[in-house]
Amino acid sequence: MSRLPSDFLWGGAVAAHQLEGGWDADGKGPSVVDVLTAGEHGVPRRITDSVEAGEFYPNHEAIDHYHRYREDIALLAEMGLKCFRTSIQWTRIFPKGDELEPNEAGLKFYDDLFDELLKHGIEPVVTLSHFEVPLHLAREYGGFRNRALVGFFERFAKVCFERYATKVKYWMTFNEINNQLDTRNELFLWTNSGVLLTPEDNPREVVLQVAHNELLASALAVKAGHDIDPNLQIGGMISHVPIYPYSCNPADVLEAQISSRDRFLFPDVHVRGHYPAYAVREREREGYDIGWQDSDAEILAAGTVDYLGFSYYMSTVAKADVQNDEKIFNGGLANSVPNPYVKASDWGWQIDPVGLRYALNVLTERYELPLFIVENGFGAVDVVNEDGSIDDDARIEYLKAHIEQVELAVSEDGVDLMGYTPWGIIDVVSFTTGEMKKRYGMIYVDRDNAGNGTMERSKKKSFDWYAGVISANGTGI
Numbered sequence: 001m002s003r004l005p006s007d008f009l010w011g012g013a014v015a016a017h018q019l020e021g022g023w024d025a026d027g028k029g030p031s032v033v034d035v036l037t038a039g040e041h042g043v044p045r046r047i048t049d050s051v052e053a054g055e056f057y058p059n060h061e062a063i064d065h066y067h068r069y070r071e072d073i074a075l076l077a078e079m080g081l082k083c084f085r086t087s088i089q090w091t092r093i094f095p096k097g098d099e100l101e102p103n104e105a106g107l108k109f110y111d112d113l114f115d116e117l118l119k120h121g122i123e124p125v126v127t128l129s130h131f132e133v134p135l136h137l138a139r140e141y142g143g144f145r146n147r148a149l150v151g152f153f154e155r156f157a158k159v160c161f162e163r164y165a166t167k168v169k170y171w172m173t174f175n176e177i178n179n180q181l182d183t184r185n186e187l188f189l190w191t192n193s194g195v196l197l198t199p200e201d202n203p204r205e206v207v208l209q210v211a212h213n214e215l216l217a218s219a220l221a222v223k224a225g226h227d228i229d230p231n232l233q234i235g236g237m238i239s240h241v242p243i244y245p246y247s248c249n250p251a252d253v254l255e256a257q258i259s260s261r262d263r264f265l266f267p268d269v270h271v272r273g274h275y276p277a278y279a280v281r282e283r284e285r286e287g288y289d290i291g292w293q294d295s296d297a298e299i300l301a302a303g304t305v306d307y308l309g310f311s312y313y314m315s316t317v318a319k320a321d322v323q324n325d326e327k328i329f330n331g332g333l334a335n336s337v338p339n340p341y342v343k344a345s346d347w348g349w350q351i352d353p354v355g356l357r358y359a360l361n362v363l364t365e366r367y368e369l370p371l372f373i374v375e376n377g378f379g380a381v382d383v384v385n386e387d388g389s390i391d392d393d394a395r396i397e398y399l400k401a402h403i404e405q406v407e408l409a410v411s412e413d414g415v416d417l418m419g420y421t422p423w424g425i426i427d428v429v430s431f432t433t434g435e436m437k438k439r440y441g442m443i444y445v446d447r448d449n450a451g452n453g454t455m456e457r458s459k460k461k462s463f464d465w466y467a468g469v470i471s472a473n474g475t476g477i
């Protein structure tokens with residue numbers, strides 16, 4: 001007997017910019033990721049000034065899903081997927097971001113894509129902004145530090161809801177909206193918000209202003225979607241990384257609690273419709289100006305989310321008296337130290353399946369809303385055997401261990417979980433590194449870091465394994 005409800009949404013997740021390619025096709029404008037160079041293991045991607053000749057920009061062609069989506073969707077259907085999470089590139093719809101009228105060719109592409117999914121009985125799950133801010137809005141307006149973007153985003157969201165409401169029921173506003181508060185990592189601030197810090201900036205004040213504008217934009221989008229069709233399910237989306245105390249020393253426990261606040265700030269507002277006390281107090285104490293206007297309280301209260309989507313890749317550990325040489329850059333979190341009880345991936349991401357059950361419970365207790373695991377997965381280097389097959393046993397092991405914890409959280413703990421969409425169901429460009437080498441897929445794509453390869457798709461061992469999990473509605477534990 002399955003431990004999961006019969007309408008559980010088994011799926012797979014991607015982001016448009018990481019797989020579509022066609023970066024300037026049919027009137028599309030450049031977005032903030034289109035000026036990111038390829039990185040390499042350990043070498044971060046660079047943000048360049050413009051799209052220059054001579055640089056390799058992996059997102060420009062990605063895996064050419066723009067032209068091959070029918071073939072890709074046929075494979076996903078063969079796997080038995082119930083849903084497919086992707087995003088709409090803002091720059092296909094509004095190439096510069098501030099136009100009054102949308103680009104019909106861009107709208108048509110997503111019409112065709114959603115129709116193709118529905119034809120195969122696959123429910124689209126759509127993120128409005130997955131690191132795809134129009135470059136023009138970043139360069140000319142300063143990205144989401146400028147309140148004008150709130151209105152531009154609301155217009156984009158409205159156009160999407162109006163056009164696709166009959167095809168898409170499940171939506172999310174901003175992908176991993178909470179990743180940008182860590183000002184040591186300029187990549188997330190650039191891609192989430194189109195913002196670059198200058199030496200004159202107080203970084204913390206700027207990220208809180210940016211956060212406020214995005215929270216308003218998200219709330220206005222949720223409200224607009226519900227006005228267009230009250231049946232739409234519109235969620236927030238966060239990167240959830242549980243932060244464990246290093247020890248039972250109360251100083252470590254408090255450190256973990258306080259450093260968790262930056263992870264929770266966005267969902268606290270998304271779900272409750274107002275700022276939590278700790279955020280208000282910080283603002284007052286530091287004298288930060290986030291551009292608050294009188295109508296903002298009402299806007300936030302009127303646009304609360306229907307569910308919370310989240311990514312889960314790892315947990316981390318916070319220590320109060322941490323020394324610099326103990327710290328690890330675990331998912332970009334400050335004051336992280338290694339956890340001796342768990343292993344890490346080749347990229348240092350700590351692998352912690354039990355942490356997923358813990359996360360599901362923490363989020364349920366805090367928000368009492370349906371949850372949706374919209375990313376989880378194992379980035380690894382795949383070895384292609386001589387006959388072309390790929391035995392990705394480590395990926396199967398990772399996913400199985402995590403799904404088992406999902407099943408326990410639902411059946412033993414009563415968590416209300418809508419579905420599970422493992423990340424990068426088909427190999428895509430890795431976001432943080434820009435590599436093709438770091439793969440998550442169950443479908444292999446012949447494409448390397450330099451952009452060589454036939455783009456041919458093939459099934460990995462995990463393909464059949466996951467198809468079995470879906471048809472049995474679980475791992476059988």
Ligand code: BGP
Nearest residue numbers: 015175176379429430431432433
């Ligand atoms: C999340 C992003 C994704 C994705 C994933 C894996 O942060 O939402 O876009 O790429 O992480 O990260 P990476 O590709 O860097 O391994």
